[in-house]
Amino acid sequence: MLELQGVSKTFGELQALNGIDLHLKRERVSGLIGPNGSGKTTLVNIITGVYPPDSGRVLLDGKDVSRASADQITRLGVSRSFQNIRIFNRMSVLENVIAALISQDKSGLTTLLGPAKRTGDPRVTAARQALETVGLLERSNLSASELPLPLRRRLEIARALACDPKVLVLDEPAGGMTPAETAGISELIRSRIAPGRTCVVIEHKMDLISHVCEHLCVLNHGEKIAEGDPRSVMRQPEVIEAYLGRA
Amino acid sequence: MPNDYLLTVISNIGMISLIALSAYLLLISGEISFGQQAYFGISAYAGAIATTLWGWPLWVALLFGSSLAALAAGLIGLLTLRISGLYFSIATLAFAEMVRLSLFKLTYQVEIDGELIGPNGAEGFGEIRWIFDNDVSVFEYTLLIYSVLFLVLFFLVLIERSRLGMIFRMLGQDPLLTRVQGLNPVRYKVTAAILAGFIAGLGGALYAHSFTYIEPQIFNIMMGVHALAYGLIGGLGTVLGPLIGVAIDIGFLESVREFQGYRMIVFGGLVALMLIFMPRGILDEKRVYWLKSIARRWFRA
Numbered sequence: 001m002l003e004l005q006g007v008s009k010t011f012g013e014l015q016a017l018n019g020i021d022l023h024l025k026r027e028r029v030s031g032l033i034g035p036n037g038s039g040k041t042t043l044v045n046i047i048t049g050v051y052p053p054d055s056g057r058v059l060l061d062g063k064d065v066s067r068a069s070a071d072q073i074t075r076l077g078v079s080r081s082f083q084n085i086r087i088f089n090r091m092s093v094l095e096n097v098i099a100a101l102i103s104q105d106k107s108g109l110t111t112l113l114g115p116a117k118r119t120g121d122p123r124v125t126a127a128r129q130a131l132e133t134v135g136l137l138e139r140s141n142l143s144a145s146e147l148p149l150p151l152r153r154r155l156e157i158a159r160a161l162a163c164d165p166k167v168l169v170l171d172e173p174a175g176g177m178t179p180a181e182t183a184g185i186s187e188l189i190r191s192r193i194a195p196g197r198t199c200v201v202i203e204h205k206m207d208l209i210s211h212v213c214e215h216l217c218v219l220n221h222g223e224k225i226a227e228g229d230p231r232s233v234m235r236q237p238e239v240i241e242a243y244l245g246r247a
Numbered sequence: 248m249p250n251d252y253l254l255t256v257i258s259n260i261g262m263i264s265l266i267a268l269s270a271y272l273l274l275i276s277g278e279i280s281f282g283q284q285a286y287f288g289i290s291a292y293a294g295a296i297a298t299t300l301w302g303w304p305l306w307v308a309l310l311f312g313s314s315l316a317a318l319a320a321g322l323i324g325l326l327t328l329r330i331s332g333l334y335f336s337i338a339t340l341a342f343a344e345m346v347r348l349s350l351f352k353l354t355y356q357v358e359i360d361g362e363l364i365g366p367n368g369a370e371g372f373g374e375i376r377w378i379f380d381n382d383v384s385v386f387e388y389t390l391l392i393y394s395v396l397f398l399v400l401f402f403l404v405l406i407e408r409s410r411l412g413m414i415f416r417m418l419g420q421d422p423l424l425t426r427v428q429g430l431n432p433v434r435y436k437v438t439a440a441i442l443a444g445f446i447a448g449l450g451g452a453l454y455a456h457s458f459t460y461i462e463p464q465i466f467n468i469m470m471g472v473h474a475l476a477y478g479l480i481g482g483l484g485t486v487l488g489p490l491i492g493v494a495i496d497i498g499f500l501e502s503v504r505e506f507q508g509y510r511m512i513v514f515g516g517l518v519a520l521m522l523i524f525m526p527r528g529i530l531d532e533k534r535v536y537w538l539k540s541i542a543r544r545w546f547r548a
Contacts, residue, residue: 048427074429086424088417090532099417102410103429113405116413143536163429 001026001198002047002078002167007056009042009222016042018222019056024167029189029199031213031230033206035242038219040202041083044171047200048080049073060167075103077166081156083175083202087144093155094140097127100159130162133192150181154188161193168193169200174208186211206234218242254385256502258457260493261392265450266470267477267489268399269443274478276439277419278331281471282323282339285346286316286444287451288466292350292366294452295461298377300357300365305377305456309395313448319346320444324437331422343471350463371462375455392453399446403486406442415439447474476518482530491529 002024009017017039024030034040045051047058049070058066060076068076079100088096098116101123105111117124131137134154139147147155153173160168173189174182186208189201194212203209209216209230216230220242226233233239266287273280294312297303303311327338356365366372378388406412414435417425422432455461477492495517500510521528530538 050423050427069431070423070426071429071431074427080427082424086421088420088424090420091416092536095413099413099425100428102414105410112411112414113409115408116410143533159428 001061002200003059004043004047005057005059007043007046007053007058009039009046009051009054015222017046017053017219020219020222020224022217022224022227024198024200025215026198027196028215029194029197029201029213031209031216032200032202032219033204033209033216034219037221038242039222040219041171042222043219044080044169044200044202047073047167048078048169071103074163078169079160079163079165079167080169081153081160081171081173083171085149085152085156087152087155087159089143089145091144092140093131093136093142093144093147094124094127096144096155097130097159097162098123100162101126104163126164127158127162130158133161134158134188150177150185153177153185157188157193165197167198167200169202171202172204173201174203174205179207182208210234251385254389256498258385258389258392260490260497261389261396262450262454262457263473263477263497264396264490264493265399265453266447266474267481267493268403268486269447269450270471270474271478271483271486271489272403272415272439272443272446274475275419275483276415276436277422278436278439279336279475280339280443281336281468281475282341282343283443283447283474284466284468284470285339285343286320286447287454287470288346288350288461288463289319290316290448290451291455291461291466292353292372294448295372295375295455296355296365298456299375300355300359305381308377309449309452312452313445316448316451317441317445320447321437321441324440328433328436340468340471343466343468347463347466350466369463371460372455373460375459375461377456378459388457392457395449395453399449400486407486411435411438473514476514479526479528480517480521482525482528482534484527484530484532484535488528488530 004020004022007017007020020043032040032043042051046053049068049072053066057064060078065073065076088099091099095117128137128140131140134157136151136154136158139151144155157170157173170189174185177185182205190212193199201209201212213230216228216233217224218226218233218239225238225242226236266283269283269286270280290312293315294308297308297311298305323339323342327335330338351369353366354368356363356367364374414425414430417428418432418435426432473496477496478489480495481491482488496514500506500513506513525531
């Protein structure tokens with residue numbers, strides 16, 4: 001489905017990623033963990049076209065998309081949420097999700113000048129379904145800025161989900177949440193988001209990772225140090241050392 | 248029938264509203280342009296040349312001037328694609344100054360009825376006589392200005408409700424987030440620049456024929472700053488926002504005799520206060536949303 005071959009990225013003197021190989025299989029939830037500064041978000045930004053890799057390749061369904069821009073990658077079926085929440089604050093909850101569906105329309109002047117939201121429009125229906133999935137349908141007419149943080153995270157997920165992506169990338173979906181809220185989002189991902197979908201979840205919270213992920217990759221200082229079944233990966237000495245330091 | 252002074256104020260509000268709407272369109276798309284006066288000026292000169300020297304009908308001259316302005320805006324939009332924020336603002340100001348200084352050098356005069364007529368550098372361009380030659384009264388010309396303004400408003404309301412309008416507002420809030428929704432910001436930034444250039448151009452061509460005399464100094468930085476300020480005062484939540492800004496400045500501060508001589512002081516203070524207490528103007532997105540929900544409830548009841 002999505003494959004990274006020898007992906008490297010540097011920012012000035014900093015080697016953010018060094019020869020990363022990763023294979024995300026279809027309909028599997030993969031976790032990506034690592035200490036702060038290990039290169040997780042850089043990897044997400046490369047997968048989603050925000051940065052091009054300095055070397056290596058990103059393949060989506062076998063097609064090289066290493067040089068594709070972020071908008072092209074999205075149109076090819078990769079959607080994401082952000083570690084630092086990004087929503088359109090001056091729009092309603094529903095409009096935030098409709099925003100993700102505009103690029104799916106056929107291009108053309110008449111389409112562009114058509115109404116952004118009309119009852120019965122398939123895009124509005126799809127947006128409402130995505131909001132229903134994450135439990136925000138009743139708040140669809142609220143201004144997005146009025147939502148508390150946990151619901152903003154859910155809104156980001158609904159937006160990423162709305163266009164039925166081939167690959168869904170969730171960057172710290174439980175960031176800033178209490179344990180109870182984390183448990184809620186963890187269950188949401190496991191029961192309603194992940195089934196039948198290719199997902200990548202970046203998280204620090206191991207409870208969430210072990211609850212939702214079938215496969216785990218660990219980064220440290222821009223290098224992959226472990227990969228495989230989450231339980232066995234988390235027992236590996238290199239992983240424990242990366243997280244807790246040398247004894 | 249209103250007197251000529253009142254009509255002049257009303258028609259001035261209409262024409263300046265067009266450059267305010269032009270700056271507003273860019274503001275909601277996230278770009279602060281200090282250079283919309285350039286497109287106003289380009290179209291003023293082009294439109295006036297077309298009617299006065301070439302004898303074209305006014306409506307053709309309006310379209311010609313505005314299209315030229317839109318073309319220039321599109322080119323500047325393309326040249327400034329890679330810059331945003333303060334750098335974009337400086338680039339637009341620099342272009343506007345280039346246009347203004349170029350107009351000081353523009354000499355293109357044609358002998359009509361034994362008299363040399365046309366732009367003559369710093370002396371400006373007088374004898375823009377379409378309004379007299381066609382025996383158009385101030386009242387009739389004011390009606391024409393407002394017809395154009397209402398057409399533009401209708402078009403902008405259509406855009407506001409459209410996918411294109413939504414994309415403009417998305418861009419105005421977060422260009423990266425817009426890009427990861429699968430939309431290419433470049434295409435829509437240039438589209439916004441072209442539309443804004445055209446709208447400013449309509450105002451410029453109407454202005455030249457209303458005042459019958461134009462000179463480069465009219466299209467200076469102050470015109471651009473005012474155009475921006477109107478949207479910021481009136482509000483960025485609806486197309487009516489910039490019109491409120493224009494009405495406050497020209498309809499009130501410039502027209503009320505008690506403010507004569509103090510207008511710029513009051514206006515500057517007003518802009519400063521608005522930026523502190525209402526950074527997105529009187530009719531910002533929240534208030535517009537609130538007003539719409541009240542209106543919906545009212546009509547349902």
